[in-house]
Amino acid sequence: xxxxxxxxxxxxxxxxxxxxxxxxxxxxxxxxxxxxxxxxxxxxxxxxxxxxxxxxxxxxxxxxxxxxxxxxxxxxxxxxxxxxxxxxxxxxxxxxxxxxxxxxxxxxxxxxxxxxxxxxxxxxxxxxxxxxxxxxxxxxxxxxxxxxxxxxxxxxxxxxxxxxxxxxxxxxxxxxxxxxxxxxxxxxxxxxxxxxxxxxxxxxxxxxxxxxxxxxxxxxxxxxxxxxxxxxxxxxxxxxxxxxxxxxxxxxxxxxxxxxxxxxxxxxxxxxxxxxxxxxxxxxxxxxxxxxxxxxxxxxxxxxxxxxxxxxxxxxxxxxxxxxxxxxxxxxxxxxxxxxxxxxxxxxxxxxxxxxxxxxxxxxxxxxxxxxxxxxxxxxxxxxxxxxxxxxxxxxxxxxxxxxxxxxxxxxxxxxxxxxxxxxxxxxxxxxxxxxxxx
Numbered sequence: 072x073x074x075x076x077x078x079x080x081x082x083x084x085x086x087x088x089x090x091x092x093x094x095x096x097x098x099x100x101x102x103x104x105x106x107x108x109x110x111x112x113x114x115x116x117x118x119x120x121x122x123x124x125x126x127x128x129x130x131x132x133x134x135x136x137x138x139x140x141x142x143x144x145x146x147x148x149x150x151x152x153x154x155x156x157x158x159x160x161x162x163x164x165x166x167x168x169x170x171x172x173x174x175x176x177x178x179x180x181x182x183x184x185x186x187x188x189x190x191x192x193x194x195x196x197x198x199x200x201x202x203x204x205x206x207x208x209x210x211x212x213x214x215x216x217x218x219x220x221x222x223x224x225x226x227x228x229x230x231x232x233x234x235x236x237x238x239x240x241x242x243x244x245x246x247x248x249x250x251x252x253x254x255x256x257x258x259x260x261x262x263x264x265x266x267x268x269x270x271x272x273x274x275x276x277x278x279x280x281x282x283x284x285x286x287x288x289x290x291x292x293x294x295x296x297x298x299x300x301x302x303x304x305x306x307x308x309x310x311x312x313x314x315x316x317x318x319x320x321x322x323x324x325x326x327x328x329x330x331x332x333x334x335x336x337x338x339x340x341x342x343x344x345x346x347x348x349x350x351x352x353x354x355x356x357x358x359x360x361x362x363x364x365x366x367x368x369x370x371x372x373x374x375x376x377x378x379x380x381x382x383x384x385x386x387x388x389x390x391x392x393x394x395x396x397x398x399x400x401x402x403x404x405x406x407x408x409x410x411x412x413x414x415x416x417x418x419x420x421x422x423x424x425x426x427x428x429x430x431x432x433x434x435x436x437x438x439x440x441x442x443x444x445x446x447x448x449x450x451x452x453x454x455x456x457x458x459x460x461x462x463x464x465x466x467x468x469x470x471x472x473x474x475x476x477x478x479x480x481x482x483x484x485x486x487x488x489x490x491x492x493x494x495x496x497x498x499x500x501x502x503x504x505x506x507x508x509x510x
Contacts, residue, residue, distance in 0.1 A: 143174020262464025273376030303384020
């Protein structure tokens with residue numbers, strides 16, 4: 072096979088948001104696909120992955136404002152070493168896709184001055200107007216704290232300056248970036264593998280469950296990468312006493328780790344799960360509330376297939392894959408009424424929206440769905456239709472990337488048109504985490 076062009080992906084947790092795109096490009100004759108990632112990166116069939124590991128070093132003597140950037144610079148240094156290993160192997164990318172959230176984009180323009188760079192614009196941090204300050208329950212930040220929040224954008228801003236174009240998955244995420252950069256950012260969602268997310272009868276078992284759950288059972292689900300306020304964990308937990316009291320047969324399945332993915336840990340120490348269990352001491356039936364930790368992806372899908380009601384809560388922040396996957400599986404979703412969620416859910420058309428902080432409304436709406444699921448079945452069907460028509464990788468994401476790549480690298484665009492092997496992928500990679508890859 073004659074190699075016409077090289078493509079490089081750079082992502083700390085490769086494949087991350089590039090899972091479907093990287094696998095697709097790796098199946099095209101004439102393309103060589105490379106990737107750089109940390110020791111947590113996963114292999115994708117057909118992609119030559121070069122891992123790096125950042126040596127642990129103290130930041131004790133680094134100014135608090137600069138600690139994050141210090142760590143990002145250390146990662147950037149490791150990317151230089153990893154890229155040079157691939158260069159020795161003959162890699163010369165015409166096109167680079169990079170997530171800047173860990174500083175890995177910093178050296179790319181110097182390493183590959185002739186390459187076209189597409190940067191992933193996941194989120195722009197702000198001291199007000201989005202996630203920070205949204206929840207009045209948690210104390211605000213002083214000037215020092217607000218300065219640190221804004222400085223988290225340093226690597227992303229430098230990456231945007233170097234990049235030829237940026238992409239972001241939702242219109243709302245694009246809107247949080249400074250106006251002077253938005254013309255450089257195109258909205259292209261990562262894409263959902265809708266055809267492999269089929270609703271249907273299912274069975275879910277887990278060692279901590281008293282018995283296996285199956286379609287038709289009264290199952291309430293909540294899924295987040297981490298059990299924390301950013302994903303409304305505290306609100307969901309406070310709704311449970313009323314739900315459990317009114318629905319004596321409901322089985323509540325909570326998926327997520329106890330480490331902090333977003334925001335801060337409790338001031339009292341420990342984790343948010345422990346904090347909420349202590350707050351609700353004596354109000355929960357432990358035999359019906361099951362903490363499943365993080366699940367392998369196939370098990371997560373089985374659980375969502377048996378779900379009668381699925382709760383998704385979030386601050387105004389990055390929209391989770393898990394919401395779109397639940398919708399693709401036809402779940403009846405009760406979600407927080409915030410801007411990023413309203414981009415995909417219209418109340419009473421393809422899901423149900425409740426005010427984020429209204430515990431009583433969340434409990435009441437969830438009880439209503441659990442009591443009369445047939446009254447809400449159409450919402451699940453319309454939710455799947457929303458994802459199929461607007462967020463499918465094959466139908467939506469891939470054509471948009473085709474157009475973008477034709478603009479940036481016309482020869483690669485032509486290969487995508489003429490040389491793609493359209494056979495189903497044999498890629499066995501599954502997403503280890505159940506929520507959107509964090510910054």
